[in-house]
């Protein structure tokens with residue numbers, strides 16, 4: 001049956017808790033995909049939602065899902081061996097070819113790290129593919145930090161700045177909004193820079209402005225949008241901004257396009 | 264060339280079609296309207312010509328025939344998904360030229376936007392034949408001429424209603440055979456509306472830009488619109504929906520996934536987890552809808568989405584006129600006020 005709205009039953013292979021409410025699920029999946037794409041995840045009887053693919057490999061994908069409502073509450077209870085229902089992948093993904101041999105700067109806020117995690121891993125595993133790699137990560141508070149083990153691993157190869165908005169008494173690292181750390185990034189050659197910004201709408205807006213202040217051309221900045229989605233195939237209209245459908249032409253946009261999209 | 268057929272004979276034709284076709288037309292439902300003493304005219308299956316309300320405009324459009332308000336996508340139980348099915352019968356729809364033109368907009372969204380065709384829309388759409396109802400005079404609030412949708416060519420039957428008879432032009436060969444048995448051949452050419460009382464000046468899409476989104480023309484709608492979404496539901500060209508899952512009470516592991524109409528004026532259309540919401544104020548929803556109907560869709564597909572049926576203006580409880588809103592946009596552009604500065 002050739003019906004793009006009917007999902008496939010897939011086994012949950014592994015479940016890794018990240019925070020109290022964020023869990024990474026490793027789920028069987030065979031379709032080819034790119035970092036930055038998303039899938040439609042559902043549990044029949046409960047509902048369906050778009051979720052970014054945070055990483056992938058032979059026969060599986062990983063997704064990091066925050067418990068925020070009806071469907072994600074139900075997903076939260078899944079254990080290895082249980083099933084999820086998936087369709088996709090959807091969306092355009094990041095143009096990683098464009099980041100090769102460049103000075104790559106990724107700024108991610110909160111769960112925004114999920115859609116770019118695969119790119120970080122991709123270049124971390126083959127660091128000579130980029131000239132330089134700066135990673136700025138911002139979380140609300142120490143208990144919200146995602147992918148703690150990976151972050152330790154990334155620090156070896158990548159110039160990594162981790163900050164929290166609200167520190168607690170045990171926190172010894174950086175605190176303050178991610179925007180305040182943008183001016184610290186050392187840029188040797190502006191032509192080489194490629195910037196990727198992913199996070200909540202306000203974070204993306206102000207972080208982009210900081211990079212523009214540094215002189216980064218708009219063409220070299222990439223953002224990933226999150227909008228309400230119902231169909232993911234350009235029919236339901238929920239994700240439309242102007243004449244653009246985020247599920248089809250996005251979620252990744254070059255900033256020259258992204259700044260023109262007015263909800 | 265056409266056929267002149269008495270209502271009595273036309274009913275015989277409808278009778279002979281009923282095994283092969285589901286026949287839909289605007290129908291009057293007494294005292295079911297907006298106020299308790301008004302009637303509702305909407306699309307439903309008909310058996311006789313007397314059931315067809317052709318003298319007034321229908322409040323709802325014929326889109327619900329092939330794009331129902333709620334539609335089951337598939338059923339599920341523990342292990343299986345089963346696609347919902349539809350009747351094998353062909354579909355005959357009596358509709359006006361604005362709505363035939365509107366159907367092309369729905370075709371574009373459901374069959375051409377994105378990499379996949381919408382199978383639920385397609386499976387009904389493929390069965391449809393159009394019976395174009397002649398409009399010799401336009402109704403209140405119609406502005407089809409301004410929107411270029413006062414004429415339609417892709418119909419299978421064109422029909423003029425009179426009190427006791429109809430005159431039909433039949434293009435479809437299969438249907439022609441049936442009509443030949445009943446009607447007298449007469450000279451006949453379908454008329455169409457050449458002028459509406461109300462004229463709308465649609466801005467040239469090259470003169471508009473996203474700059475205009477921040478214009479103050481939208482502000483008055485923030486106060487007047489109550490976000491009831493009626494303008495969305497009655498619109499021939501509004502195509503948005505939301506999917507929902509239903510679990511059956513008697514057997515909670517079984518259920519179905521459905522889709523239901525959604526609208527950009529209605530609360531929660533853009534709500535996301537974490538409390539993000541776009542277009543909170545109603546004026547910006549009016550802006551979003553207006554731009555979609557006369558600008559965004561056009562930029563993407565090369566024609567305006569709105570077909571000027573005027574149903575949104577007929578039904579708005581706040582007496583907001585979408586047609587006048589388009590005119591306001593044009594006037595503001597002419598005055599050179601693209602933004603507020």
Ligand SMILES: Cc1cc2nc3c(=O)[nH]c(=O)nc-3n(C[C@H](O)[C@H](O)[C@H](O)COP(=O)(O)OP(=O)(O)OC[C@H]3O[C@@H](n4cnc5c(N)ncnc54)[C@H](O)[C@@H]3O)c2cc1C
Nearest residue numbers: 049050051052065066069070071072227228229534535536
């Ligand atoms: C491209 C994309 C990628 C995403 N990636 C991730 C990810 O990697 N991890 C993750 O945890 N979340 C991600 N999300 C958000 C995720 O889709 C929502 O958290 C999810 O829909 C909530 O569903 P729920 O049934 O649990 O919540 P609900 O009970 O439906 O509602 C909670 C809130 O979420 C809103 N909501 C409902 N449907 C959606 C929707 N389709 N999109 C956004 N908000 C919605 C509701 O209006 C309500 O305000 C992504 C969203 C998009 C558009």
Ligand code: SF4
Nearest residue numbers: 498569570572573575
């Ligand atoms: S916007 Fe109004 S006039 Fe235009 S097609 Fe929709 S209901 Fe008809």
Ligand code: SF4
Nearest residue numbers: 488489491492494579
């Ligand atoms: S019908 Fe009128 S009040 Fe209701 S949402 Fe539309 S414009 Fe607003």
Ligand code: FES
Nearest residue numbers: 232235236237247
């Ligand atoms: S999610 Fe339905 S149109 Fe994009």
